[in-house]
Amino acid sequence: MQDVIKRPWWERYQPVSYKIVSRSGDENAFKDMVQRCNAVGVRIYPDAVFNHMTGSWPSGTPGVGGSSFDSGSENYPGVPYSGFDFNDGNCNSGSGSIESYQDANQVRNCKLSGMNDLNQGSEYVRGMIMGYLNHLIDIGVAGFRVDACKHMWPGDLDVIFNGLNNLNTDYFPAGSRPTIFQEVIDQGGEPVTASQYTGLGRVTEFKYGLSLGSAFRGNNKLTYLSNFGEGWGFLPRAYSLVFVDNHDNQRGNGGGGDQILTFRTPRWYKMATAFTLGWPYGYTRIMSSYNWPQDIQNGHDNNDWIGPPHDSNYNIISPTFGADGACQGDWVCEHRWRQIYNMVMFRKVVHGTDSNDWWDNGNNQIAFCRGNKGFLAINNESYDLKQTLQTCLPEGTYCDVISGNVSGGSCTGKSVTVGSDGTAYIEILTSEDDGVLAIHAQVSLN
Structure with missing residues (x-):
């Protein structure tokens, strides 16, 4: 499979080091982006991955940033991490991977999708993670979307988040704290719940997009949306991060199945996004996507790995724009659709009302x-x-x-x-x- 898959989008979700290097650029390019964005009031929230490192890759596989690693021996000199820094001894499953989501210990101490699971209970590991996040804070980011929080113990995350620096005073008032958005996929029926993380920051409410998609697809009446939010068993609005789709579930992964609305169903998608931005529940996030050729086999997209638009050498191709400001080609850029960016302004205007x-x-x-x-x-x-x-x-x-x-x-x-x-x-x-x-x-x- 790995012979066919080249430069998948999910390579960014298998860290080899904490160097700020990806196909999007190096650390200097990232610093330049953060400075330019902050100068015009656009805040940056990196997607921080520190639940795990890589999955199993052949020895000698190079990291995107040039770091070497050996996934079999859990050796990542770019950080550095060694086998002592992982959860193998704390995992109670036979395979070392998560086998049952009804066992909270497995969910948090075993390998997610076969990726080497870091032990955030280790003071050394926490220090490496805090150093990485604080470096980003010093550059000028406003906070983080933290990947796979469901697979880390809330107590460990609490220590890590409390060890973060205040935000950079070049861009933020003195004493400002980083905003934390935690990814916790909770569709119910499991011992690990999103509410276990609300004391640490905002938490993804995955039931929101699933329920909204189901309603607009005709499986529920829109009339029932009159108490959409806590009345549907969602997280309290002060803690919830809500969205119609995200990078995982628009590809059929991460919960929601075929009910999730995406840019491929634009009429429903624009209606659902307008409702989300118009409705006074949660902290809203909108998606900005690229198109890729789907290959649906038995309900699964075999092409769900395909990365952003690229040239023959797999360098990312920057978007181009039409006269209306919308992206052209395979960049979808939902945030540039008039029906969506105008609803962002709507949300700003009505802020503070119910x-x-x-x-x-x-x-x-x-x-x-x-x-x-x-x-x-x-x-x-x-x-x-x-x-x-x-x-x-x-x-x-x-x-x-x-x-x-x-x-x-x-x-x-x-x-x-x-x-x-x-x-x-x-x-x-x-x-x-x-x-x-x-x-x-x-x-x-x-």
């Missing part, structure tokens, strides 16, 4: 206000939505941010006229590109 004045047709047409700052309507029926609804906004004309923008004092897409009582005639036709309409206080033409 949902109110919920309306639905008893099935798959819904609408709600966000205080007196914003209004969102969704039509996932096979027939048109034509309804006078309460928008909760002041009287005036507003531009729908899904179908267009405000330009030169007019709307490039649909406009909505709100009366003195806050109501407006809302129309979302099945013939339209998008099944969503959204207006907010900052897109008034008055």
Whole structure:
């Protein structure tokens, strides 16, 4: 298999060292990116992998950054780690890998997908991890998405996170602490739960995207989304990180199966993302993807390993952009879709408000206000939505941010006229590109 697979995206999830080197560039390139992004208010959260090192690779396989390693003897001189730093002696499974997710000890002390499992209970290992993360903090990152937290003991993570430096005062107020997003795949029915990690930082709520995808695919009614969040058994909103899809489950991995919505189902995807960004639950994350040729066999994509667009030497090809700012070629760049980036602004405008004045047709047409700052309507029926609804906004004309923008004092897409009582005639036709309409206080033409 490894003879066929070349430069998979998941090579970044099998560390050989803690050097900042990947196909995206070296440490100097990373520093330059962080500086430029911070200068314009864009914060960087690296995806930190320290649950494990590599899986089993032939001796002599080179690391991307040039470090040598021997996975069989668990020797990683680039850190350095040796066999003493891994969990083999603490794993109670016969194979050394996780065999039962009903055994919390196996989940946290045995090998995930055959990858050498670090012992975060070791003071030395913790020191190496903290050194790596603190180096990134000193460069200017704002925090971390921590991979595979489910497979580490919360007590060990607590020690590591408490050992992190304050953020770099060149970019952040003195005393600022790194923001932590922990990946914990919890679909229920296992002894390791996402709630065991909420005391340490925000935690991924994987049930969110699964439930939302199921609803928009027609397996549940949108009307039931009126209490979406804690009312569905999700994590408390103060601790949850929510998303429609991520890099794993858009490839059929990491929970969710065929219910997950991706860029391959763009109409549903834009509706679900608009709901996510419009709904007052959790800390939202949006996906930015690249396309790859799928090879579905027996429900599994044999090409799920394919990395980003590249040339014949497997160098990553940078995206190019059209006149509308969207990416061209195989870069999908959902964050550059108008229907998505305009909903990011919607979320900023309505921040601090809750949902109110919920309306639905008893099935798959819904609408709600966000205080007196914003209004969102969704039509996932096979027939048109034509309804006078309460928008909760002041009287005036507003531009729908899904179908267009405000330009030169007019709307490039649909406009909505709100009366003195806050109501407006809302129309979302099945013939339209998008099944969503959204207006907010900052897109008034008055």
